[in-house]
Amino acid sequence: MTTLEQILPFLLTAVLLTATPGPDNLMVLGVGASKGRRLGMAFGLGCATGCLSHTVLAALGVSAVLAASPIAFTALRVVGGAYLIWLGIGALRSRGGVGVPARASGEAADPADTATRQFLKGTMANAINPKVVLFFLSFLPQFVVPANGAVPLQMATLGVVFTVQAAMLFGALGWFAGGIGQWLQRRPRAGLWLDRVAGVVFVGLGLRMALSR
Template identity: 70%
Template sequence: MLTLAQLLSSLFAAVLITATPGPDNLMVLGVGMSRGRWQGIVFGLGCALGCLSHTVLAVVGVSALIAASPVAFTVLKWLGGAYLVWLGIQALRSTGAGRVAASGAPAQSLRSLFFKGMVANAINPKVVLFFLSFLPQFVVPAQGQVGWQLGVLGLVFTAQAAVLFGLLGYFAGTIGAWLNRRPRAGLWLDRVAGAVFVGLGLKMIAGR
C-alpha cells in the first residue's frame, strides 16, 4: 500500500511537471484556441488517458524486473535518475520561448480529437522513458505489492493530467494569450520543473 507521503509527494511533482509548457500542453492550448473549448478539453483528456498505456508498461516491466533481480532494479533507478537529471538540465537551460499557435484548422469530431490526443501521447517514446524514470522514484519495494504501487501512482499522474489538461482546454484562449504576452512566465515554469527533475534524479541516484 502507498503511504500518504508517497501520494502527496508524487502528486506535487506530477502537477509541477504537467503544468510546465511542453509539447502536450502546448498542443492542448493550440487545439482549444483554434477549434474551441470543448475540442481543447476532449483533446486534453485524450492526451491524459494516453498515460495509462505507459502505466501498464511500467507496472509489468518494473514489477518483473524487481522479481527477477533487485540489482537490476537498482540499476534502473540509477539510469532513471540520470535521465531525470538530464531532463532537468535541459529545462533549466531552456529559453522559455514556446509560443501557442492559434491558426484555424479543419473541423474534426470530438471522438477523433480524443483518439488523436490519446494516440499522440501513447506512442511517444519520450513519455515511455519518462514514466519508467518517474514512477519508480516513489515506489518502496519493502512495502510490497510493487505493481499495485506503480499502478496507483500512474493513475494519480493520469488523473491530475486530465484535470490540468481539461482546464487548459477550457481556458485555452486566455492562457495562450497570457503566455504569448509573457514569455518569461514559461521560462520560470521551466526553471521550477528543471529543479524538480534534478532533485528527483539525484534522490534516485542516492537511493533515498
C-alpha cells in the same frame, strides 16, 4: 500497498511537472485555440488518458525492455514523430477551424472533427511518445517503496494519480485556450492562420521527436 506519505509528494511533483511548458501543453493549447473549448478539452483529456498506457507498460516492465533496445526505441520514436507530423499536416491543410458556423465562415463545418476524434488523437499522440515512456520508467519508481510490497500495484496506483491530475490540468488548459477560439469564431481569417500555427507546432514537435537521439 501505496501510502498517503507516497502519494502526496508524488502528486505535488506530478502537478509541477505537468504544468511545466512542454509538447503536451503546446498541443493542447494549439487544438483548444484553433478548434474551440470542447475539442481542446477533449484533446487534453486524451493526452492525459494516454498516460495510462505508459503506466501499464512501466508496471509490467515493458518500458524497460523498450529502453534497453535501441531498435525498438528508435522505431517507436519514428512512428510517434510521423504521427505528430501527420496531425500537423492536417492542421496546415485545414480551411479554418474554431467551430465557426457555416454562415459565418462561408464554408461547411467538418462533421468528422468531433470531440471523440480529438480525444483519440490526444490519446494516441501521448501513447506513442517514447520520451513519455522513458519519463514514466524513470519517474514512477522513485516513489515506489519496495518494503510495502506489490511493486506493480504501487506503480499502477501512482500512474492513475498522475493521469487524474493531468486530466484536470490539460482539461483546464483546453478550456482556457478555447476562450481564444470563441473570440476567433467572429474572425474566421484569424482562425485560419491559427490553424497554420498549430500545424507548424505539431510538425515541429514531430520532427524533433523523429530526429532526436
